[in-house]
Amino acid sequence: MWIALAVAITLPQDPAPRATSLAVELAPAPTASKAAPRWSPKGAKVALHGEGDVLSGGFALGPVGSPGVAVRLAKSAGAERYDTLTIDLDRDGVLADDEALATVPKEQRGKWWSSFTATVQVPVPAEGDAAAATRPYAMNLWFVEDPLEPDAPPTLRWSRRGFQLGEVAIGGEPAFVQISEREMDGVFDQRDAWALARSEAELATAPPRSLEQHCWLDGVAWRAIAIDPHGRRLRFESFDPGITEAEEKAKADVYRPDREAARAKSPLAFGKDLAAALATAKQGGKRVFVDFETTWCGPCKLMDQWVYTAADVVAAADAVVAVQLDGDEQRELAKRYDVGGYPTMLLLDADGKELRRAVGYRSVKAMVEFLGR
Numbered sequence: 001m002w003i004a005l006a007v008a009i010t011l012p013q014d015p016a017p018r019a020t021s022l023a024v025e026l027a028p029a030p031t032a033s034k035a036a037p038r039w040s041p042k043g044a045k046v047a048l049h050g051e052g053d054v055l056s057g058g059f060a061l062g063p064v065g066s067p068g069v070a071v072r073l074a075k076s077a078g079a080e081r082y083d084t085l086t087i088d089l090d091r092d093g094v095l096a097d098d099e100a101l102a103t104v105p106k107e108q109r110g111k112w113w114s115s116f117t118a119t120v121q122v123p124v125p126a127e128g129d130a131a132a133a134t135r136p137y138a139m140n141l142w143f144v145e146d147p148l149e150p151d152a153p154p155t156l157r158w159s160r161r162g163f164q165l166g167e168v169a170i171g172g173e174p175a176f177v178q179i180s181e182r183e184m185d186g187v188f189d190q191r192d193a194w195a196l197a198r199s200e201a202e203l204a205t206a207p208p209r210s211l212e213q214h215c216w217l218d219g220v221a222w223r224a225i226a227i228d229p230h231g232r233r234l235r236f237e238s239f240d241p242g243i244t245e246a247e248e249k250a251k252a253d254v255y256r257p258d259r260e261a262a263r264a265k266s267p268l269a270f271g272k273d274l275a276a277a278l279a280t281a282k283q284g285g286k287r288v289f290v291d292f293e294t295t296w297c298g299p300c301k302l303m304d305q306w307v308y309t310a311a312d313v314v315a316a317a318d319a320v321v322a323v324q325l326d327g328d329e330q331r332e333l334a335k336r337y338d339v340g341g342y343p344t345m346l347l348l349d350a351d352g353k354e355l356r357r358a359v360g361y362r363s364v365k366a367m368v369e370f371l372g373r
């Protein structure tokens with residue numbers, strides 16, 4: 001007699017892919033490298049003190065205990081503007097004559113700019129058989145004089161130019177790693193940025209991601225797990241973030257709703273004269289919408305392209321008189337209305353009194369609400 005038996009057989013499941021951990025050695029990249037990131041961190045400020053033709057100050061850069069970087073800004077004989085910056089490039093505590101940098105101040109947007117480039121040395125402690133050394137830290141420095149603000153405290157600003165670069169094999173093919181400072185203190189940590197790509201050229205276009213965020217390479221996510229504070233090496237590993245690269249990009253595309261919004265037959269019509277706009281508003285019993293922008297403002301250009309061409313925004317603006325002002329050209333008005341960033345949008349009554357304001361990019365939905373309330 002044959003007896004049929006039902007036997008449940010459980011087949012072994014494919015194991016989850018094992019994480020791959022890698023280490024890459026990093027070194028300062030040439031400033032002309034094609035892997036140089038196309039973004040720059042916000043400039044740091046250095047308060048200056050002094051009188052007349054000489055201003056002095058300093059800032060910290062490098063590990064705890066490193067000497068400060070002293071700077072001296074001066075006017076050469078007969079110069080009307082500050083055109084000489086002496087900076088302690090070798091960190092020996094002495095401002096030597098051969099550390100003086102010269103420039104020709106230029107007028108831009110009604111202000112005078114004195115711009116310099118320098119490479120300061122950052123101390124690197126001894127490690128293993130390697131003796132103590134220094135790491136070159138390339139930077140841009142600039143000083144701005146504003147004739148409309150003669151009593152403004154003198155301030156030198158600076159931002160890094162250099163970065164660390166390394167090469168490692170992933171999947172049998174070369175890959176390149178870049179780390180660059182976002183927090184400009186001369187020390188690398190989780191607040192700074194990294195990028196991972198198959199070529200140096202791809203690194204240049206990579207968006208800045210902090211070392212607390214992951215990077216993608218060939219559809220695989222990688223996260224940093226250890227960074228040497230002096231930028232000599234980075235350890236990172238593959239992992240599953242629970243989302244695909246395509247899904248992550250779609251989620252991060254905050255401008256997508258504005259790009260896909262219905263377009264008006266004609267963009268929002270802006271005037272260029274605030275006094276005329278106020279007069280027109282008073283006659284028609286309307287309010288005035290003022291958009292302060294500049295030619296160099298990226299978010300302003302995006303709003304011109306996607307927000308002020310949207311049908312809903314143009315319809316909402318029917319109840320206002322719109323005027324668009326260049327903050328660099330209309331500096332008195334920008335000062336009167338305390339404009340500190342671009343774009344700045346104001347809603348005024350017909351007498352010029354501010355009713356509300358918004359600063360920075362505003363979506364189609366947010367702008368409809370702004371104009372309609």
